[in-house]
Amino acid sequence: MKVMTSKELGSRIVKQKKTLILDVRNTDEFDDWKIEGGIVEVINEPYFNLLDGVDPVAQKLTKDQEIIVVCAKGGSSEMVAELLEEAGFTNVYNLEGGMRAWSEHLEPVKIADLKEGGSLYQFVRLGKGCLSYFVESNGEAAIVDTARMTDVYEKFAKEQGVKIKHLIDTHLHADHISGGRNLAERVGGTYHLPPKDADEVMFKYAPLEEGNDIIVGNSAVKVQPVYSPGHTVGSTSFIIDDTYLLTGDILFVKSIGRPDLAGKAEDWVGDLRNTLYKRYKELSDDLIVLPAHYSFAEELGEGGRVSARLGDLYERNAGLQVDDENEFRKMVTENLPPQPNAYQEIRETNMGKINPETDIQKEMETGPNRCAVEG
Incomplete structure (x- = not known):
């Protein structure tokens, strides 16, 4: 029986290779979360049916x-893959480590490639729809x-061939555990x-504030903070190289951020609307939006990248089309998917209040x- 790694599967998906997945988890688990993207x-x-x-x-x-063949951790799928081989199927792989x-x-x-030298990369976490960004220039x-x-x-x-100097979080995350602080300690970065x-973090950090640009590679690449509250009270976007707008969890390609993951939906909905309908409106329509998440497989573009022109999103993103403030408030406080798994514990981990073992993380x-408002 052959084994396929997540890296091999990820490469197939972003290269738009036709892929067939047999997921043998229970139907409720499958319906909640599955492998998507590309030509999949x-x-x-379910395993028990087989x-x-x-x-x-x-x-x-x-x-x-x-x-x-895919399951939660790779064990049940291995057994099903063996059963398929015994039944005469000749090209069966088990996804190593499962979901x-x-x-x-x-x-x-x-x-x-950036204007004054250096490059910008998007790291796509295909299994969770999380996106992170790597900016490099002149050795930094x-x-x-x-x-x-x-x-x-x-x-x-x-x-x-570069040294990591800056680790930046657009906001205090609630859906995944940030590696920024740990990596900063490992590499001697900020x-x-x-x-x-x-307010509640238990560690030292460098304050991320509009007006205090972060420079990568001497003066080559400017990472310009733009205060953009709404998903959290501190949410901050970035303009990189005067071309790319990293929107964090405020604006996505097909949806907008939710304001409720700290229990402050009613308090933060006004901030969210102001950011989306006023603050971003003041920016150039030609900025390329690079969000911190995507929710739908069809948001994956060429090579697996997730991006869109800001002006185009004002024409086609439903979350930016609600002129009535009360209707907007209703949309972002009532039309919400379930909250992320263990989101409160994740927030506490990102605050430094708890430090669970790796397996628990x-x-x-x-x-x-x-x-997103519409997940």
């Missing part, structure tokens, strides 16, 4: 078809919204956080991101 077909057949043989799924498959491993994979995608790098799996960024920096999100992050 997914069949769900204990007496693969007949329930065999008629949906062909014997020489490439099949990638837990898939949740942790980061796929680096180059966004652009900054990372925005670092994921928990910091070794990926360290390896990438080494390959690029960890930046909006002070209005840092992985479990806390299991499942899709739910930072």
